[in-house]
Amino acid sequence: MHAKAASRLLHHYREHARALPWRAPPGSGRQEPYRVWLSEVMLQQTTVATVTPRFLRFIERWPTIETLAAAPDEQILAEWAGLGYYARARNLIACARAIVARGGFPSSEAELRKLPGLGAYTAAAIAAIAFGEDAVPVDTNVERVVARVFGLADRTEVRAAAGAWWPVGDAGDFAQACMDLGATVCRPKAPACPYCPLRADCRAAALGTPELFPAPKARKVRPHRFGLAWWARRDDEVWLTRRPATGLLGGMAALPGPEWSDERPAANPLAVHRHGFTHFTLDLLVVRVAEPIGDGWWQPLADLADAGLPTLYRRAIEAALHAERERRLAA
DNA sequence: GATACGTGGAA
DNA sequence: TTTCCAAGTAT
Structure with a gap:
Protein backbone atom coordinates (compact mmCIF):
# COMPACT_ATOMS: atom_id res chain seq x y z
CA MET A 1 0.00 0.00 0.00
CA HIS A 2 2.68 2.47 0.93
CA ALA A 3 4.82 1.32 -2.00
CA LYS A 4 1.94 2.29 -4.27
CA ALA A 5 1.73 5.66 -2.58
CA ALA A 6 5.44 6.26 -3.24
CA SER A 7 4.97 5.30 -6.87
CA ARG A 8 1.99 7.64 -7.17
CA LEU A 9 3.98 10.55 -5.74
CA LEU A 10 6.87 9.88 -8.08
CA HIS A 11 4.63 9.85 -11.14
CA HIS A 12 2.85 12.95 -9.98
CA TYR A 13 6.17 14.73 -9.63
CA ARG A 14 7.40 13.63 -13.04
CA GLU A 15 4.22 14.85 -14.71
CA HIS A 16 3.96 18.12 -12.86
CA ALA A 17 7.68 18.77 -12.77
CA ARG A 18 8.20 21.93 -10.84
CA ALA A 19 11.64 21.24 -9.51
CA LEU A 20 14.10 23.97 -8.67
CA PRO A 21 14.24 26.39 -11.61
CA TRP A 22 17.88 25.68 -12.41
CA ARG A 23 17.76 21.90 -11.98
CA ALA A 24 17.30 19.42 -14.81
CA PRO A 25 13.76 18.01 -15.06
CA PRO A 26 12.89 14.82 -13.17
CA GLY A 27 13.84 11.60 -14.88
CA SER A 28 16.99 13.12 -16.42
CA GLY A 29 19.25 11.15 -14.14
CA ARG A 30 22.30 12.37 -12.26
CA GLN A 31 22.87 16.07 -11.93
CA GLU A 32 26.12 17.98 -11.90
CA PRO A 33 27.69 17.59 -8.42
CA TYR A 34 29.05 21.14 -8.17
CA ARG A 35 25.65 22.67 -8.81
CA VAL A 36 23.84 20.24 -6.55
CA TRP A 37 26.32 20.84 -3.74
CA LEU A 38 26.28 24.64 -4.03
CA SER A 39 22.50 24.89 -4.27
CA GLU A 40 21.84 22.43 -1.45
CA VAL A 41 24.15 24.35 0.88
CA MET A 42 22.47 27.62 -0.09
CA LEU A 43 19.05 26.05 0.46
CA GLN A 44 19.82 25.09 4.07
CA GLN A 45 17.15 26.97 6.04
CA THR A 46 16.67 29.32 3.09
CA THR A 47 13.79 29.62 0.64
CA VAL A 48 14.00 28.79 -3.07
CA ALA A 49 12.90 32.35 -3.90
CA THR A 50 15.82 33.78 -1.96
CA VAL A 51 18.37 31.29 -3.23
CA THR A 52 17.55 31.32 -6.95
CA PRO A 53 19.10 34.66 -7.98
CA ARG A 54 22.02 34.21 -5.60
CA PHE A 55 22.79 30.74 -6.91
CA LEU A 56 22.71 31.95 -10.52
CA ARG A 57 25.11 34.78 -9.70
CA PHE A 58 27.47 32.39 -7.92
CA ILE A 59 27.74 29.91 -10.78
CA GLU A 60 28.16 32.70 -13.31
CA ARG A 61 31.05 34.12 -11.31
CA TRP A 62 32.53 30.73 -10.37
CA PRO A 63 31.35 28.15 -12.95
CA THR A 64 33.37 25.25 -11.51
CA ILE A 65 34.50 24.07 -8.11
CA GLU A 66 38.09 24.78 -9.18
CA THR A 67 37.36 28.46 -9.84
CA LEU A 68 35.48 28.73 -6.55
CA ALA A 69 38.26 27.02 -4.60
CA ALA A 70 40.80 29.46 -6.09
CA ALA A 71 38.82 32.60 -5.17
CA PRO A 72 39.85 34.77 -2.19
CA ASP A 73 37.82 34.28 1.00
CA GLU A 74 36.65 37.90 1.10
CA GLN A 75 35.16 37.70 -2.40
CA ILE A 76 33.17 34.59 -1.57
CA LEU A 77 31.98 35.99 1.76
CA ALA A 78 30.96 39.22 0.02
CA GLU A 79 29.02 37.27 -2.60
CA TRP A 80 27.27 35.43 0.25
CA ALA A 81 26.43 38.64 2.12
CA GLY A 82 22.72 38.90 2.87
CA LEU A 83 22.07 35.17 2.61
CA GLY A 84 22.56 34.58 6.34
CA TYR A 85 24.03 31.70 8.33
CA TYR A 86 27.54 32.74 7.37
CA ALA A 87 29.13 29.59 8.77
CA ARG A 88 27.77 28.07 5.58
CA ALA A 89 29.96 30.36 3.49
CA ARG A 90 33.02 29.67 5.64
CA ASN A 91 32.37 25.93 5.35
CA LEU A 92 31.69 26.30 1.63
CA ILE A 93 35.17 27.71 1.12
CA ALA A 94 36.81 24.96 3.17
CA CYS A 95 34.70 22.32 1.45
CA ALA A 96 35.51 23.52 -2.08
CA ARG A 97 39.22 23.48 -1.33
CA ALA A 98 39.06 20.04 0.29
CA ILE A 99 37.23 18.64 -2.74
CA VAL A 100 39.72 20.13 -5.20
CA ALA A 101 42.62 18.90 -3.05
CA ARG A 102 41.30 15.34 -3.12
CA GLY A 103 40.77 15.49 -6.89
CA GLY A 104 36.98 15.80 -7.08
CA PHE A 105 33.70 15.12 -5.32
CA PRO A 106 33.38 11.91 -3.31
CA SER A 107 30.40 9.97 -4.64
CA SER A 108 29.21 8.20 -1.50
CA GLU A 109 27.03 9.60 1.25
CA ALA A 110 29.52 8.48 3.91
CA GLU A 111 32.44 10.33 2.30
CA LEU A 112 30.37 13.43 1.56
CA ARG A 113 29.28 13.52 5.19
CA LYS A 114 32.89 14.08 6.28
CA LEU A 115 33.19 17.36 4.38
CA PRO A 116 32.66 20.68 6.20
CA GLY A 117 29.11 22.00 6.02
CA LEU A 118 27.65 18.72 4.79
CA GLY A 119 25.41 17.19 7.44
CA ALA A 120 23.05 14.25 7.30
CA TYR A 121 20.56 15.90 4.96
CA THR A 122 22.94 17.53 2.47
CA ALA A 123 25.26 14.53 2.18
CA ALA A 124 22.27 12.30 1.43
CA ALA A 125 20.80 14.82 -1.02
CA ILE A 126 24.03 15.10 -3.02
CA ALA A 127 24.55 11.31 -2.99
CA ALA A 128 21.02 10.73 -4.24
CA ILE A 129 20.62 13.61 -6.72
CA ALA A 130 24.14 13.87 -8.12
CA PHE A 131 25.33 10.27 -7.82
CA GLY A 132 22.19 8.13 -7.93
CA GLU A 133 22.86 6.50 -4.57
CA ASP A 134 19.93 5.11 -2.58
CA ALA A 135 20.33 7.72 0.14
CA VAL A 136 17.41 9.18 2.10
CA PRO A 137 17.62 12.97 2.50
CA VAL A 138 15.28 13.94 5.33
CA ASP A 139 14.67 17.67 5.36
CA THR A 140 11.76 19.47 6.99
CA ASN A 141 9.51 18.74 3.98
CA VAL A 142 10.26 15.02 3.97
CA GLU A 143 9.80 14.94 7.72
CA ARG A 144 6.37 16.54 7.43
CA VAL A 145 5.17 14.46 4.46
CA VAL A 146 6.26 11.19 6.08
CA ALA A 147 4.87 12.19 9.47
CA ARG A 148 1.48 12.86 7.90
CA VAL A 149 1.32 9.86 5.58
CA PHE A 150 2.17 7.50 8.43
CA GLY A 151 0.42 9.49 11.14
CA LEU A 152 3.55 10.02 13.22
CA ALA A 153 3.45 12.92 15.67
CA ASP A 154 6.83 12.03 17.16
CA ARG A 155 9.62 13.38 14.96
CA THR A 156 12.11 10.80 16.18
CA GLU A 157 10.11 8.06 14.47
CA VAL A 158 10.04 9.76 11.11
CA ARG A 159 13.56 9.00 9.86
CA ALA A 160 13.13 5.22 10.11
CA ALA A 161 9.73 5.40 8.44
CA ALA A 162 11.21 7.43 5.58
CA GLY A 163 13.99 4.89 5.11
CA ALA A 164 11.49 2.05 4.91
CA TRP A 165 9.25 3.97 2.51
CA TRP A 166 11.98 5.25 0.13
CA PRO A 167 11.83 3.60 -3.33
CA VAL A 168 15.00 1.87 -4.51
CA GLY A 169 16.61 3.34 -7.62
CA ASP A 170 14.71 6.62 -7.57
CA ALA A 171 16.09 8.24 -4.43
CA GLY A 172 16.96 11.59 -5.99
CA ASP A 173 13.68 12.16 -7.81
CA PHE A 174 11.71 10.89 -4.85
CA ALA A 175 13.47 13.31 -2.54
CA GLN A 176 12.64 16.20 -4.82
CA ALA A 177 9.09 14.91 -5.20
CA CYS A 178 8.61 14.95 -1.42
CA MET A 179 10.16 18.39 -1.09
CA ASP A 180 8.02 19.88 -3.84
CA LEU A 181 4.93 18.33 -2.31
CA GLY A 182 5.88 19.67 1.12
CA ALA A 183 6.50 23.14 -0.26
CA THR A 184 3.32 23.44 -2.33
CA VAL A 185 0.64 21.04 -1.06
CA CYS A 186 1.63 19.40 2.20
CA ARG A 187 2.40 22.78 3.79
CA PRO A 188 2.95 23.26 7.54
CA LYS A 189 -0.25 25.27 7.80
CA ALA A 190 -3.38 24.95 5.68
CA PRO A 191 -2.24 21.95 3.64
CA ALA A 192 -4.03 21.58 0.30
CA CYS A 193 -5.14 18.00 0.92
CA PRO A 194 -7.77 17.99 -1.88
CA TYR A 195 -4.95 18.43 -4.41
CA CYS A 196 -2.61 15.86 -2.85
CA PRO A 197 -1.72 12.70 -4.80
CA LEU A 198 -1.26 10.92 -1.44
CA ARG A 199 -4.57 11.91 0.10
CA ALA A 200 -6.03 8.42 -0.11
CA ASP A 201 -2.93 6.99 1.59
CA CYS A 202 -2.53 9.65 4.25
CA ARG A 203 -3.22 8.77 7.88
CA ALA A 204 -3.14 12.38 9.07
CA ALA A 205 -5.61 13.44 6.39
CA ALA A 206 -7.90 10.56 7.37
CA LEU A 207 -7.78 11.78 10.96
CA GLY A 208 -8.73 15.24 9.74
CA THR A 209 -5.92 16.98 11.61
CA PRO A 210 -2.92 17.04 9.25
CA GLU A 211 -1.48 20.14 10.94
CA LEU A 212 -0.88 18.12 14.12
CA PHE A 213 1.65 15.93 12.26
CA PRO A 214 4.42 16.17 13.17
CA ALA A 215 3.65 17.65 16.59
CA PRO A 216 4.33 21.42 16.59
CA LYS A 217 7.58 22.47 18.23
CA ALA A 218 7.50 24.39 21.48
CA ARG A 219 8.43 28.02 20.94
CA LYS A 220 10.49 30.14 23.25
CA VAL A 221 10.83 33.83 23.98
CA ARG A 222 13.34 35.87 22.02
CA PRO A 223 15.46 38.03 24.31
C1' DG B 1 19.44 16.73 23.13
C1' DA B 2 19.76 21.70 23.36
C1' DT B 3 21.56 25.87 21.60
C1' DA B 4 23.79 29.17 18.30
C1' DC B 5 23.44 30.62 13.95
C1' DG B 6 20.41 35.23 9.41
C1' DT B 7 17.15 36.70 6.64
C1' DG B 8 12.84 37.64 4.19
C1' DG B 9 8.14 36.56 3.11
C1' DA B 10 3.55 35.18 4.51
C1' DA B 11 -0.36 35.23 7.60
C1' DT C 1 3.14 44.14 14.89
C1' DT C 2 4.33 39.56 15.97
C1' DT C 3 5.02 34.88 14.90
C1' DC C 4 6.19 31.22 12.08
C1' DC C 5 9.11 29.01 9.14
C1' DA C 6 12.44 27.72 5.19
C1' DA C 7 15.94 21.55 0.69
C1' DG C 8 20.26 22.25 8.43
C1' DT C 9 24.96 22.06 10.62
C1' DA C 10 28.25 22.29 14.34
C1' DT C 11 29.18 21.87 18.97
Whole structure:
Protein backbone atom coordinates (compact mmCIF):
# COMPACT_ATOMS: atom_id res chain seq x y z
CA MET A 1 0.00 0.00 0.00
CA HIS A 2 2.68 2.47 0.93
CA ALA A 3 4.82 1.32 -2.00
CA LYS A 4 1.94 2.29 -4.27
CA ALA A 5 1.73 5.66 -2.58
CA ALA A 6 5.44 6.26 -3.24
CA SER A 7 4.97 5.30 -6.87
CA ARG A 8 1.99 7.64 -7.17
CA LEU A 9 3.98 10.55 -5.74
CA LEU A 10 6.87 9.88 -8.08
CA HIS A 11 4.63 9.85 -11.14
CA HIS A 12 2.85 12.95 -9.98
CA TYR A 13 6.17 14.73 -9.63
CA ARG A 14 7.40 13.63 -13.04
CA GLU A 15 4.22 14.85 -14.71
CA HIS A 16 3.96 18.12 -12.86
CA ALA A 17 7.68 18.77 -12.77
CA ARG A 18 8.20 21.93 -10.84
CA ALA A 19 11.64 21.24 -9.51
CA LEU A 20 14.10 23.97 -8.67
CA PRO A 21 14.24 26.39 -11.61
CA TRP A 22 17.88 25.68 -12.41
CA ARG A 23 17.76 21.90 -11.98
CA ALA A 24 17.30 19.42 -14.81
CA PRO A 25 13.76 18.01 -15.06
CA PRO A 26 12.89 14.82 -13.17
CA GLY A 27 13.84 11.60 -14.88
CA SER A 28 16.99 13.12 -16.42
CA GLY A 29 19.25 11.15 -14.14
CA ARG A 30 22.30 12.37 -12.26
CA GLN A 31 22.87 16.07 -11.93
CA GLU A 32 26.12 17.98 -11.90
CA PRO A 33 27.69 17.59 -8.42
CA TYR A 34 29.05 21.14 -8.17
CA ARG A 35 25.65 22.67 -8.81
CA VAL A 36 23.84 20.24 -6.55
CA TRP A 37 26.32 20.84 -3.74
CA LEU A 38 26.28 24.64 -4.03
CA SER A 39 22.50 24.89 -4.27
CA GLU A 40 21.84 22.43 -1.45
CA VAL A 41 24.15 24.35 0.88
CA MET A 42 22.47 27.62 -0.09
CA LEU A 43 19.05 26.05 0.46
CA GLN A 44 19.82 25.09 4.07
CA GLN A 45 17.15 26.97 6.04
CA THR A 46 16.67 29.32 3.09
CA THR A 47 13.79 29.62 0.64
CA VAL A 48 14.00 28.79 -3.07
CA ALA A 49 12.90 32.35 -3.90
CA THR A 50 15.82 33.78 -1.96
CA VAL A 51 18.37 31.29 -3.23
CA THR A 52 17.55 31.32 -6.95
CA PRO A 53 19.10 34.66 -7.98
CA ARG A 54 22.02 34.21 -5.60
CA PHE A 55 22.79 30.74 -6.91
CA LEU A 56 22.71 31.95 -10.52
CA ARG A 57 25.11 34.78 -9.70
CA PHE A 58 27.47 32.39 -7.92
CA ILE A 59 27.74 29.91 -10.78
CA GLU A 60 28.16 32.70 -13.31
CA ARG A 61 31.05 34.12 -11.31
CA TRP A 62 32.53 30.73 -10.37
CA PRO A 63 31.35 28.15 -12.95
CA THR A 64 33.37 25.25 -11.51
CA ILE A 65 34.50 24.07 -8.11
CA GLU A 66 38.09 24.78 -9.18
CA THR A 67 37.36 28.46 -9.84
CA LEU A 68 35.48 28.73 -6.55
CA ALA A 69 38.26 27.02 -4.60
CA ALA A 70 40.80 29.46 -6.09
CA ALA A 71 38.82 32.60 -5.17
CA PRO A 72 39.85 34.77 -2.19
CA ASP A 73 37.82 34.28 1.00
CA GLU A 74 36.65 37.90 1.10
CA GLN A 75 35.16 37.70 -2.40
CA ILE A 76 33.17 34.59 -1.57
CA LEU A 77 31.98 35.99 1.76
CA ALA A 78 30.96 39.22 0.02
CA GLU A 79 29.02 37.27 -2.60
CA TRP A 80 27.27 35.43 0.25
CA ALA A 81 26.43 38.64 2.12
CA GLY A 82 22.72 38.90 2.87
CA LEU A 83 22.07 35.17 2.61
CA GLY A 84 22.56 34.58 6.34
CA TYR A 85 24.03 31.70 8.33
CA TYR A 86 27.54 32.74 7.37
CA ALA A 87 29.13 29.59 8.77
CA ARG A 88 27.77 28.07 5.58
CA ALA A 89 29.96 30.36 3.49
CA ARG A 90 33.02 29.67 5.64
CA ASN A 91 32.37 25.93 5.35
CA LEU A 92 31.69 26.30 1.63
CA ILE A 93 35.17 27.71 1.12
CA ALA A 94 36.81 24.96 3.17
CA CYS A 95 34.70 22.32 1.45
CA ALA A 96 35.51 23.52 -2.08
CA ARG A 97 39.22 23.48 -1.33
CA ALA A 98 39.06 20.04 0.29
CA ILE A 99 37.23 18.64 -2.74
CA VAL A 100 39.72 20.13 -5.20
CA ALA A 101 42.62 18.90 -3.05
CA ARG A 102 41.30 15.34 -3.12
CA GLY A 103 40.77 15.49 -6.89
CA GLY A 104 36.98 15.80 -7.08
CA PHE A 105 33.70 15.12 -5.32
CA PRO A 106 33.38 11.91 -3.31
CA SER A 107 30.40 9.97 -4.64
CA SER A 108 29.21 8.20 -1.50
CA GLU A 109 27.03 9.60 1.25
CA ALA A 110 29.52 8.48 3.91
CA GLU A 111 32.44 10.33 2.30
CA LEU A 112 30.37 13.43 1.56
CA ARG A 113 29.28 13.52 5.19
CA LYS A 114 32.89 14.08 6.28
CA LEU A 115 33.19 17.36 4.38
CA PRO A 116 32.66 20.68 6.20
CA GLY A 117 29.11 22.00 6.02
CA LEU A 118 27.65 18.72 4.79
CA GLY A 119 25.41 17.19 7.44
CA ALA A 120 23.05 14.25 7.30
CA TYR A 121 20.56 15.90 4.96
CA THR A 122 22.94 17.53 2.47
CA ALA A 123 25.26 14.53 2.18
CA ALA A 124 22.27 12.30 1.43
CA ALA A 125 20.80 14.82 -1.02
CA ILE A 126 24.03 15.10 -3.02
CA ALA A 127 24.55 11.31 -2.99
CA ALA A 128 21.02 10.73 -4.24
CA ILE A 129 20.62 13.61 -6.72
CA ALA A 130 24.14 13.87 -8.12
CA PHE A 131 25.33 10.27 -7.82
CA GLY A 132 22.19 8.13 -7.93
CA GLU A 133 22.86 6.50 -4.57
CA ASP A 134 19.93 5.11 -2.58
CA ALA A 135 20.33 7.72 0.14
CA VAL A 136 17.41 9.18 2.10
CA PRO A 137 17.62 12.97 2.50
CA VAL A 138 15.28 13.94 5.33
CA ASP A 139 14.67 17.67 5.36
CA THR A 140 11.76 19.47 6.99
CA ASN A 141 9.51 18.74 3.98
CA VAL A 142 10.26 15.02 3.97
CA GLU A 143 9.80 14.94 7.72
CA ARG A 144 6.37 16.54 7.43
CA VAL A 145 5.17 14.46 4.46
CA VAL A 146 6.26 11.19 6.08
CA ALA A 147 4.87 12.19 9.47
CA ARG A 148 1.48 12.86 7.90
CA VAL A 149 1.32 9.86 5.58
CA PHE A 150 2.17 7.50 8.43
CA GLY A 151 0.42 9.49 11.14
CA LEU A 152 3.55 10.02 13.22
CA ALA A 153 3.45 12.92 15.67
CA ASP A 154 6.83 12.03 17.16
CA ARG A 155 9.62 13.38 14.96
CA THR A 156 12.11 10.80 16.18
CA GLU A 157 10.11 8.06 14.47
CA VAL A 158 10.04 9.76 11.11
CA ARG A 159 13.56 9.00 9.86
CA ALA A 160 13.13 5.22 10.11
CA ALA A 161 9.73 5.40 8.44
CA ALA A 162 11.21 7.43 5.58
CA GLY A 163 13.99 4.89 5.11
CA ALA A 164 11.49 2.05 4.91
CA TRP A 165 9.25 3.97 2.51
CA TRP A 166 11.98 5.25 0.13
CA PRO A 167 11.83 3.60 -3.33
CA VAL A 168 15.00 1.87 -4.51
CA GLY A 169 16.61 3.34 -7.62
CA ASP A 170 14.71 6.62 -7.57
CA ALA A 171 16.09 8.24 -4.43
CA GLY A 172 16.96 11.59 -5.99
CA ASP A 173 13.68 12.16 -7.81
CA PHE A 174 11.71 10.89 -4.85
CA ALA A 175 13.47 13.31 -2.54
CA GLN A 176 12.64 16.20 -4.82
CA ALA A 177 9.09 14.91 -5.20
CA CYS A 178 8.61 14.95 -1.42
CA MET A 179 10.16 18.39 -1.09
CA ASP A 180 8.02 19.88 -3.84
CA LEU A 181 4.93 18.33 -2.31
CA GLY A 182 5.88 19.67 1.12
CA ALA A 183 6.50 23.14 -0.26
CA THR A 184 3.32 23.44 -2.33
CA VAL A 185 0.64 21.04 -1.06
CA CYS A 186 1.63 19.40 2.20
CA ARG A 187 2.40 22.78 3.79
CA PRO A 188 2.95 23.26 7.54
CA LYS A 189 -0.25 25.27 7.80
CA ALA A 190 -3.38 24.95 5.68
CA PRO A 191 -2.24 21.95 3.64
CA ALA A 192 -4.03 21.58 0.30
CA CYS A 193 -5.14 18.00 0.92
CA PRO A 194 -7.77 17.99 -1.88
CA TYR A 195 -4.95 18.43 -4.41
CA CYS A 196 -2.61 15.86 -2.85
CA PRO A 197 -1.72 12.70 -4.80
CA LEU A 198 -1.26 10.92 -1.44
CA ARG A 199 -4.57 11.91 0.10
CA ALA A 200 -6.03 8.42 -0.11
CA ASP A 201 -2.93 6.99 1.59
CA CYS A 202 -2.53 9.65 4.25
CA ARG A 203 -3.22 8.77 7.88
CA ALA A 204 -3.14 12.38 9.07
CA ALA A 205 -5.61 13.44 6.39
CA ALA A 206 -7.90 10.56 7.37
CA LEU A 207 -7.78 11.78 10.96
CA GLY A 208 -8.73 15.24 9.74
CA THR A 209 -5.92 16.98 11.61
CA PRO A 210 -2.92 17.04 9.25
CA GLU A 211 -1.48 20.14 10.94
CA LEU A 212 -0.88 18.12 14.12
CA PHE A 213 1.65 15.93 12.26
CA PRO A 214 4.42 16.17 13.17
CA ALA A 215 3.65 17.65 16.59
CA PRO A 216 4.33 21.42 16.59
CA LYS A 217 7.58 22.47 18.23
CA ALA A 218 7.50 24.39 21.48
CA ARG A 219 8.43 28.02 20.94
CA LYS A 220 10.49 30.14 23.25
CA VAL A 221 10.83 33.83 23.98
CA ARG A 222 13.34 35.87 22.02
CA PRO A 223 15.46 38.03 24.31
CA HIS A 224 16.26 41.65 23.49
CA ARG A 225 19.85 42.82 23.16
CA PHE A 226 21.66 46.06 22.40
CA GLY A 227 24.74 47.05 20.46
CA LEU A 228 26.81 50.12 19.65
CA ALA A 229 28.19 50.82 16.18
CA TRP A 230 30.80 53.52 15.63
CA TRP A 231 30.01 55.89 12.78
CA ALA A 232 33.24 57.48 11.50
CA ARG A 233 32.82 59.49 8.31
CA ARG A 234 35.30 61.18 5.97
CA ASP A 235 34.17 62.90 2.77
CA ASP A 236 32.12 60.22 1.04
CA GLU A 237 33.54 57.30 2.98
CA VAL A 238 32.69 55.36 6.13
CA TRP A 239 35.03 53.34 8.35
CA LEU A 240 34.35 49.60 8.24
CA THR A 241 35.97 46.62 9.88
CA ARG A 242 35.89 42.82 9.62
CA ARG A 243 34.27 40.79 12.36
CA PRO A 244 36.13 37.92 14.08
CA ALA A 245 36.31 34.79 11.95
CA THR A 246 33.85 32.76 14.04
CA GLY A 247 30.54 33.31 15.79
CA LEU A 248 27.71 35.60 14.79
CA LEU A 249 28.30 37.20 11.36
CA GLY A 250 31.79 35.70 11.60
CA GLY A 251 34.26 37.00 9.04
CA MET A 252 31.84 39.52 7.59
CA ALA A 253 32.32 43.25 6.96
CA ALA A 254 30.74 45.44 9.65
CA LEU A 255 30.62 48.76 11.43
CA PRO A 256 33.09 48.62 14.34
CA GLY A 257 31.76 48.53 17.88
CA PRO A 258 32.02 46.86 21.28
CA GLU A 259 30.40 43.54 22.12
CA TRP A 260 26.62 43.58 22.42
CA SER A 261 24.94 43.54 25.81
CA ASP A 262 21.61 42.97 27.53
CA GLU A 263 21.32 46.58 28.70
CA ARG A 264 20.71 49.61 26.52
CA PRO A 265 23.92 51.69 26.56
CA ALA A 266 23.74 55.34 27.59
CA ALA A 267 24.41 57.06 24.30
CA ASN A 268 23.04 59.71 22.00
CA PRO A 269 22.77 57.76 18.75
CA LEU A 270 22.57 59.19 15.27
CA ALA A 271 20.20 56.35 14.45
CA VAL A 272 18.80 53.19 16.06
CA HIS A 273 18.24 50.15 13.91
CA ARG A 274 16.21 47.16 15.14
CA HIS A 275 17.09 43.79 13.66
CA GLY A 276 15.56 40.38 14.27
CA PHE A 277 17.89 37.42 14.53
CA THR A 278 16.69 33.86 14.99
CA HIS A 279 17.35 33.80 18.71
CA PHE A 280 17.21 37.45 19.79
CA THR A 281 16.21 40.94 18.74
CA LEU A 282 18.92 43.57 18.51
CA ASP A 283 18.77 47.34 18.78
CA LEU A 284 21.92 48.69 17.16
CA LEU A 285 22.72 52.27 18.21
CA VAL A 286 24.79 54.03 15.56
CA VAL A 287 26.95 56.64 17.31
CA ARG A 288 29.07 59.32 15.64
CA VAL A 289 32.80 59.29 16.40
CA ALA A 290 35.38 61.81 15.23
CA GLU A 291 38.07 59.28 14.31
CA PRO A 292 38.13 55.64 13.19
CA ILE A 293 38.24 53.09 16.00
CA GLY A 294 40.23 49.89 15.55
CA ASP A 295 41.46 48.11 12.42
CA GLY A 296 39.55 48.59 9.22
CA TRP A 297 39.31 50.57 6.01
CA TRP A 298 37.60 53.59 4.50
CA GLN A 299 34.74 52.34 2.35
CA PRO A 300 33.46 54.72 -0.36
CA LEU A 301 29.71 55.14 0.09
CA ALA A 302 29.32 54.83 -3.66
CA ASP A 303 30.72 51.28 -3.45
CA LEU A 304 28.84 50.10 -0.36
CA ALA A 305 27.25 47.27 -2.32
CA ASP A 306 30.72 45.82 -2.94
CA ALA A 307 31.62 45.78 0.75
CA GLY A 308 29.81 42.51 1.39
CA LEU A 309 27.82 43.78 4.35
CA PRO A 310 25.37 41.47 6.09
CA THR A 311 21.85 42.83 6.21
CA LEU A 312 22.13 44.11 9.80
CA TYR A 313 24.92 46.53 8.90
CA ARG A 314 23.63 47.37 5.45
CA ARG A 315 20.34 48.54 6.99
CA ALA A 316 22.01 50.27 9.93
CA ILE A 317 24.19 52.25 7.51
CA GLU A 318 21.14 53.18 5.45
CA ALA A 319 19.47 54.41 8.63
CA ALA A 320 22.53 56.46 9.60
CA LEU A 321 22.84 58.04 6.16
CA HIS A 322 19.15 58.88 6.27
CA ALA A 323 19.58 60.48 9.69
CA GLU A 324 22.53 62.53 8.41
CA ARG A 325 20.41 63.90 5.58
CA GLU A 326 17.58 64.75 7.97
CA ARG A 327 19.97 66.64 10.25
CA ARG A 328 21.44 68.54 7.31
CA LEU A 329 17.97 69.60 6.18
CA ALA A 330 17.02 70.66 9.70
CA ALA A 331 20.16 72.77 10.08
C1' DG B 1 19.44 16.73 23.13
C1' DA B 2 19.76 21.70 23.36
C1' DT B 3 21.56 25.87 21.60
C1' DA B 4 23.79 29.17 18.30
C1' DC B 5 23.44 30.62 13.95
C1' DG B 6 20.41 35.23 9.41
C1' DT B 7 17.15 36.70 6.64
C1' DG B 8 12.84 37.64 4.19
C1' DG B 9 8.14 36.56 3.11
C1' DA B 10 3.55 35.18 4.51
C1' DA B 11 -0.36 35.23 7.60
C1' DT C 1 3.14 44.14 14.89
C1' DT C 2 4.33 39.56 15.97
C1' DT C 3 5.02 34.88 14.90
C1' DC C 4 6.19 31.22 12.08
C1' DC C 5 9.11 29.01 9.14
C1' DA C 6 12.44 27.72 5.19
C1' DA C 7 15.94 21.55 0.69
C1' DG C 8 20.26 22.25 8.43
C1' DT C 9 24.96 22.06 10.62
C1' DA C 10 28.25 22.29 14.34
C1' DT C 11 29.18 21.87 18.97
